[in-house]
Amino acid sequence: MQEKGLKVLEFHKIRQQLTNHAASSLGKEKAEALLPALTLEEAEKRQQETFEAADVLRIRGHAPFGGLTDIRASLKRAKIGGVLSAHECMGTAGVLYAGRQMKQFILELAEEEILSIPLSEEKVRLIEPLTDLERKINQCVDDNGEILDHASDLLRSLRQQLRTLESRVRQKLESMIRSSSAQKMLSDAIITIRNERFVIPVKQEYRSSYGGIVHDQSSSGATLFIEPQAVVDMNNSLQQAKMKEKQEIQRILRMLSEAIAEHADLILENLEVLAHLDFMFTKARYAKAIKASRPKLNSEGYINLKRARHPLLDPEEVVANDILLGDSYSTIVITGPNTGGKTVTLKTIGLCTLMAQAGLQVPAAEGSEASVFDSVYADIGDEQSIEQSLSTFSSHMVNIVDILNKADENSLVLFDELGAGTDPQEGAALAISILDEVYGRGATVVATTHYPELKAYGYNRDGVINASVEFNVDTLSPTYRLLIGVPGRSNAFEISRRLGLSEHVISYAKSNMTAESNEVDTMIASLEDSRKEAEEEAREAEELRKEAEDLHKELQKQILEFNEQRDRLYEDAEKKASEKLDEAKKEAEEIISHLRKLQKEQYGSIKEHELIDARKRLEQAQPVFEKSAPQKKKDPVKEERKLQPGDEVKVLSFGQKGILLEKSGNSEWHVQMGILKMKVKEKDIQYLSRPKPVIEKPLASVKGKDYHVSLELDLRGERYENALSRTEKYLDDAVLAGYPRVSIIHGKGTGALRKGVQELLQNHRSVKNTRFGEAGEGGSGVTIVELK
Template identity: 45%
Template sequence: MNEKSLITLEYFKIKQQARQYLVTDLGQRELADLRPMITSSEIRQALNETKDAVDILRLKGGIPLPQIEDVKPFLKRLDIGATLNAKELAAVGKILRATNEVRRFFRGMQDDELDLSELYEVAFALETLPDVAKRLTISIENDGHVTDDASGLLKSIRRQIATTEQSIRDTLANFTRGKSAKYLSEAVVTIRQDKYVLPVKAEYRHVFGGRVYDQSTTGQTLFIEPKQVVALNDRLAQQENAQNDEIRRILQELSELIAPYTGEIEANAKVLGHLDLVNAKAAYAKKLKATEPVLTDDQTLYLRQAWHPLLDPKKAVKNDIMLGKDFKTMLITGPNTGGKTITLKTIGLIQLMGQSGFFIPANEESRICVFDEIFADIGDEQSIEQNLSTFSAHMTNIVSFLEQLTPRSLVLFDELGSGTDPQEGAALAIAILDDVAARGSYVVATTHYPELKVYGYERPETVNASVEFDSETLKPTYKLLIGIPGRSNALDISRRLGLPTTIIDSATQLVSKDSQELNNMIGDLVQKRHDAEEEKIQTHKYLVEAEQLHADLEKAYTALNQQRDNLLEKAKKQANEMVEQTKHKADQVITDLRQMRLAGGTNVKENRLIDAKGQLNQLHQPENLRKNKVLKRAKKQHDLQPNDDVLVKTYGQKGVLLQKVGNHDWEVQIGILKMKINENDLEKIEITEENAPKARTSVKRTASSGISTSLDLRGQRYEEALTNVDRYLDSAQLAGYSSVTLIHGKGTGSLRQGITKYLKNNRAVKSFEYASPNNGGDGATIVYLK
């Protein structure tokens, strides 16, 4: 596209507005180099990328890109063996991290099955270098600071520096707080020439000895390094030199690490810059409320309710504009300041935006085509320096246009033929239009010449248009009326201004009725053409929605059937497994009973065994039993309550519930013991004469109970250990043990002391002592139970 027309149509202002959404240097560069494309494949790809970015912005908030600077100069230096500084390496590291993040982002969208037509391929062209990126991330922060983790030696040196600096500050601080403070101009420690110094009054310079590094403007204060810290400061300087040497070594090592990958890093940076640009296009489309244009191959233009992108969309008048199908030339007439020029610019600028991959300020389903050139002769370009009048300036532009026109060019003429004698100007305008039409180019021209209105009727593929004028308010409405040439509105204006009716009527009779009827007929045809276009767009929209709905319903129906089949198959499988398990248990029970009968321990008849098996096979609990009120009441009767008699399953002992001490724990009285037991270990029972506890019944458990004679508490927290000791001693006493061993270890002694204190207050403990030296000494305690 010629640069002059881009400037005339304010194309660069569009780019300037989109620039605010960029975050990378390479994105800025790509936007600066962006020009309208002239091949359908390039334009379609660019528009598809913008659509992908718009979808990502709507669903995910945009592509996550950090601020990235251009690293191409750094990479060129690496190619010749140079070493990068820390900030340059940090910039390279940021690109590698951004590469990893963007790939993960697009991989996540792919997993979410978000449909993108172009950007997956763009993003997956990024080549990750995980080892290099990790090393740079560990070694250098975003601001270029080399981290302590860059090397073990650097971390050690920095520890030494911190220790030395602290020693220097402590030494000098003693001077600021002690008797020596009276010799100081100010009781502070400061730095001069990278040395820690004190501000000493000039007359006391010999009190501290050492070196003088600076003095105040008046000479009354000397900044002295006391002799007590000279050696420390020298040591600090040596350590800092060692630190700088190690940092230089690290930077060289990192530079050598990334040097083999300069090509991949540069390519990644370019891809990130391109993603930044499409991100900016999406953000600009959102701000402008722009829509995706349809790119046609039949060289037709149809803009629905389009407005100029540099105007406020809330205030701008929106117009339907068409060109190419029934006519290639449009002649717009109308009053000055009526909107003719802004219509020209709107057509040209929207077409430039679409061919650059931007969404356009028009309603959905608007169509654009591909022009290889857009020529714009708009505005007054007279030049004193070049001795050009307005007419000469226009002719200079037109001459240059005519030398380059093709059948795929669009020409925008503003006030064609103006600036000279009206008769000659009109004739020249007609001749120019004929020449452009003969070349097959597309034209939109504004004019005041009435001869061109006639031209619009007579020439093929040519249509008149006008900007509307409200004769009531005597102001333009800025609406474009295609098919209707501009009217002078002289009669209406004269009537409103008070011209006598007789004069108005006489003038009206002189106006050709045929001309007015022709205007009305053409206007009616163009309106019907517009209505047909709108109906076609709506029909297509409904068709697409219906096809999508049908596809969704078909997919959902298939998924529903599949889910139903899967559930039935799963239910059958589970039912068969339950039946098999029940039969297996029944067979096992019957086998056991038979063996008992054969052993003579039980008199069980064979037919009863067979009947029992049949009943087990028929066991089934319908789903509705879960809601049975009788069963619910029966289940409620088994709920535990205070004072209930229970069986403690673990110990095989009966007890009485005292109170609930947690969500699922109860305090249970078992003989003389009170224990905390989980409710899953309790079974509610009814005490009868047969199972009532007998007097003088002793409870004794043997080693078969599974309780060990020792408890290992090592590694446990204090509270946890005491809880475990409490439960263990209760179990040991029930098992009938006379003594047990608690292994608590030596450690800090806090656990041993806590256990000793606990044992002193436990009534079940007769006595306790530390174990013998060969059995753990004071790391274990032997407890004798009552």
């Protein structure tokens, strides 16, 4: 990929924006080194990685990169036998923690089958959790990079001894400064430290009263900082204990450094995987920030950007354009006025192409498509050089010559103001010749120009189309809309007329124009009018299509519901009928059993064959149910009630409920059934109910007395925006509840949520004071808030 093309299109600014979304310096490093891929396979893989990361953020809202730092220099020193500091050891533990968390996070998502993230899953499986090493470091070093007392038995003993000795020294010195004579001999009744030894400030004239060692004096010389003779031996013992403590700390750090060095290569591999994952999520967060989408990629030179925006311009102000290139035409010639948006369109095409090849999602609507090119060449802007004695025209020609020497069928070529800076007639001829040359090589080309001769260029050559940027004559300003298929036309006469130029001057100017020029402008004006009419008709047709589609879906839904209800009624009827017949058969069996009993007892002269015939008739009497069209029900007797608009009714011919809207004529009503509005005869309407008037009740201004507000708010696992919103609401509830103090649990993590909560609390009207929790309250993972 040509470096000059990347510079001209300002791809470095895309990389700068990208670095702002990285979670670590490792991710920033990869963002700063980003270059477009040169093959379709590599570009598609990069796009898939970004898509997977965006999916994870959409479902989970975050990715756990807490603890990830650049420890490559530390690992290198450990490998050559260096002793790492406590902070460096803690950084290594942080990387091990980040790897373990990320692996667990991605694999859990994959196992839940919520998302398809094969590339992310493949990456995290390369991470080797070194749990034992991480535990060993955490047992020796705390979160602040200090060696813990229980890192070794000897260190615990030494620190206990240090605390005891220091306490004795302080007690001795405090007894000295509290004595009756100390008030006049001491400059101040305090204990301070000089040269790592405890001293007291003694006035110069009382130097001999305390003896001992002078370690320092004030700038005026009036005060001496003396270590009294009474505490010299105790201070010596304290210094010896401190020396032993340092030696033990150094031994512990050497032990940890050796353990880290043993696994340094594996940690480096984990670090590289985490850096790549950070870069993947950096691209995903950037895509969300610029409202980008994943483009479909091809290698055929086909570009179809839907509502594409320039990624470096304000998304609220930039005009989105549809750009189609590489289908029936591979060259676009854009004409139009200055500051109309031609160069922005040119850079939008180039930057979206580079972003797609680099694995970044593009600022365009879903369904956009981009092509992968071997090279992207751009000649944009004025690069005249005084030192090289190059004019505007010459500087352009230097670039163009270089492009013509390299461009081929796998190139995207962007020309801005082709042929500018020289005689218009010669410049136009040269521009046509250059376009023919690049087009003949099969390159994909987009060029902007002022020359009217190029307006007809697209009509004379296959594979070339004209385009323009729209200009609003009424407001005398460009709209920045790209119009493909319509060449730009001069608006000089219309602009001059609106600015007050005399009509006879304009008429005389028109008479000096050639007939061909007038015909071309008339043709272009006609094309613009036709385009506007076609766009309006297409918009109306699209609205009608959507309405028809919605109506069709609703009708299909109602038909399905009707059929399901009908089948359910059939089943219920069959079930009830079957139950009745079973009861009848059971009763008949009982009757026959009774008759037989009578026969045996000779209380009657009932014959056996008569019993058999009776039972057979009972069996034949059981009907077989078949689903058939339901019999038309007789019209129910209507209630003697006068219908009114708003009544709930049933339309008998459809079997559907509806609402009366208004009466039409003497015997018809307009009825709203779902999304359908129909005219129905009054005799086909059955009254169901009439809605009662709704009496609005005043809303309670505050929560009831039984409403409970917790003394703490847990934000762990919340998304950043949701967490801040919950915090603000919780503070209002706590103030209403009359609480003087509450706790907000935000965790430690990356610190982003903690920082956001702190900023919100500092600016909240109801917050009096804040502090982090003590060791027993949760430390820096909890903020204690005092309320006004």
